[in-house]
Amino acid sequence: MSKYDWLEQFLALPEAIPCADTFRRVFEPIKAKVFEGCFRRWVESIVEAPGAQVIPIDGKALNSSYDREQGQSALHLVSAWSSEHRLVLGQVKQDKKSME
Numbered sequence: 001m002s003k004y005d006w007l008e009q010f011l012a013l014p015e016a017i018p019c020a021d022t023f024r025r026v027f028e029p030i031k032a033k034v035f036e037g038c039f040r041r042w043v044e045s046i047v048e049a050p051g052a053q054v055i056p057i058d059g060k061a062l063n064s065s066y067d068r069e070q071g072q073s074a075l076h077l078v079s080a081w082s083s084e085h086r087l088v089l090g091q092v093k094q095d096k097k098s099m100e
Contacts, residue, residue: 046085055089056081 004017058079065075076094081087 043087043089046087054083056083059094 004013007013007017058081059076060079061074061076063074077091078094079091080089082089
């Protein structure tokens with residue numbers, strides 16, 4: 001129910017939360033590079049120069065992103081987070097788990 005309450009802040013939900021297929025059909029046609037450009041411009045419009053703002057850096061390994069049969073290790077991401085804006089400022093894929 002908490003997801004419904006959260007989503008209801010942004011969407012009219014007369015028939016409950018849409019299924020995963022509906023979200024897929026909405027997001028699938030979005031071109032990643034175009035979205036990235038729009039998202040970066042939006043972030044720049046709300047986030048001023050960091051100045052004294054603390055930007056936490058955090059590394060994570062994505063669960064179930066490995067493939068033992070193919071010898072592929074888990075995907076490792078390093079993220080920069082704006083605590084003030086509750087927003088991920090950027091993510092970088094790492095080849096392997098290492099110092100952030």
